[in-house]
Amino acid sequence: MYFYSSLGYLLWILSIKLGTGDLAKYPFLNEASNYIRDTHFDFEELNRPEIEHIIYRAAKKIDVEITKGIIYEELEKYEVEILTFLITLIMVKSIGLELVLKKHSLLEAIRAEKFLIEDLKREKNQQKRRLLLFKIFEDLFKFKVDIDSENHQLFKVKVTDYLERAVQFHEQEWKLINRLVHKGYVYLDADETVRLIRSELSTLIYNRVKSMTFSSLPKAIKSRVDELSIKFKPMYEVRRIYTTTDYPPCIKHALDVMAIGENLSHSGRVMLATYMLAIGKSVEEVSALFHKAPDYNEETTRYQVEHLAGSRGSRIKYSVPSCKKLLNENLCFATEKCNGIINPIQFGRNK
Numbered sequence: 001m002y003f004y005s006s007l008g009y010l011l012w013i014l015s016i017k018l019g020t021g022d023l024a025k026y027p028f029l030n031e032a033s034n035y036i037r038d039t040h041f042d043f044e045e046l047n048r049p050e051i052e053h054i055i056y057r058a059a060k061k062i063d064v065e066i067t068k069g070i071i072y073e074e075l076e077k078y079e080v081e082i083l084t085f086l087i088t089l090i091m092v093k094s095i096g097l098e099l100v101l102k103k104h105s106l107l108e109a110i111r112a113e114k115f116l117i118e119d120l121k122r123e124k125n126q127q128k129r130r131l132l133l134f135k136i137f138e139d140l141f142k143f144k145v146d147i148d149s150e151n152h153q154l155f156k157v158k159v160t161d162y163l164e165r166a167v168q169f170h171e172q173e174w175k176l177i178n179r180l181v182h183k184g185y186v187y188l189d190a191d192e193t194v195r196l197i198r199s200e201l202s203t204l205i206y207n208r209v210k211s212m213t214f215s216s217l218p219k220a221i222k223s224r225v226d227e228l229s230i231k232f233k234p235m236y237e238v239r240r241i242y243t244t245t246d247y248p249p250c251i252k253h254a255l256d257v258m259a260i261g262e263n264l265s266h267s268g269r270v271m272l273a274t275y276m277l278a279i280g281k282s283v284e285e286v287s288a289l290f291h292k293a294p295d296y297n298e299e300t301t302r303y304q305v306e307h308l309a310g311s312r313g314s315r316i317k318y319s320v321p322s323c324k325k326l327l328n329e330n331l332c333f334a335t336e337k338c339n340g341i342i343n344p345i346q347f348g349r350n351k
């Protein structure tokens with residue numbers, strides 16, 4: 001059995017290093033910042049002609065994330081990735097729109113998540129896998145993850161660490177009762193283990209941008225930032241996306257969460273969409289409610305709303321979840337106006 005706390009383990013971990021390929025995939029690691037520092041890279045160097053293609057790449061990456069709601073898949077060599085990462089942070093900071101920053105942080109986290117899952121599943125070298133777990137989970141988030149000694153595709157985490165993170169998920173599969181638990185540890189596959197840190201990873205990138213300070217932007221970056229700002233501003237004007245005050249509190253809460261571009265759980269989205277469809281909103285109107293979600297993708301959202309509306313797949317129109325179910329999923333924000341109703345659709349009918 002492997003113990004992270006052992007001195008031997010720590011000495012071993014300090015004695016091996018990440019490869020440049022890892023720095024390309026995980027440019028938020030401390031080693032990547034050290035690379036920038038060691039090369040004595042100066043802010044003014046961003047105006048050099050040979051950096052132009054990296055600035056273009058950074059702008060393209062942000063554009064894809066914000067307008068399409070998808071991750072930027074291309075992976076280049078580490079020097080390019082590390083600089084692209086740095087330049088995207090500078091650009092997002094300069095654009096100065098909170099919703100752009102939130103969306104970028106989330107999609108950067110999801111991008112790293114994809115690479116990490118692949119690495120943990122495919123890497124045959126156990127030392128390399130342990131190093132990645134150490135560098136990303138423990139070094140950055142003080143979260144210890146170990147590889148199961150018998151099944152190397154399983155990972156074990158302390159119950160307390162698991163609960164601290166799984167509390168943000170409302171789906172039944174994340175409830176401790178539905179997990180494999182043994183001697184104080186929860187056993188997870190690579191996808192589940194990595195999913196646990198999405199929010200922390202996203203916050204880490206968010207905080208990096210927030211803490212950045214610079215007095216002026218290099219000219220080469222400024223023109224790209226101006227283009228992106230002009231494009232994004234109309235998309236992220238702060239305006240309320242509903243006008244009536246007759247919605248039940250759970251729906252109002254979900255709309256407020258969406259209006260400020262926060263992430264709404266899957267169950268919350270199902271509740272909001274089924275409710276809106278039930279009161280007669282069109283698929284287009286319902287899909288539009290989600291356009292500020294950090295992971296918004298127009299095509300996927302429309303497909304899912306059509307599915308809930310019964311115009312796709314099984315052709316069954318989904319009902320609005322009951323108040324009891326919503327209460328169990330932490331989505332109920334009952335006030336006295338709810339007056340004992342059993343489904344949000346009844347709200348306001350029994351006054």
Ligand code: SF4
Nearest residue numbers: 250323332333334338
């Ligand atoms: S009681 Fe029902 S309608 Fe009221 S907030 Fe809770 S889930 Fe919504």
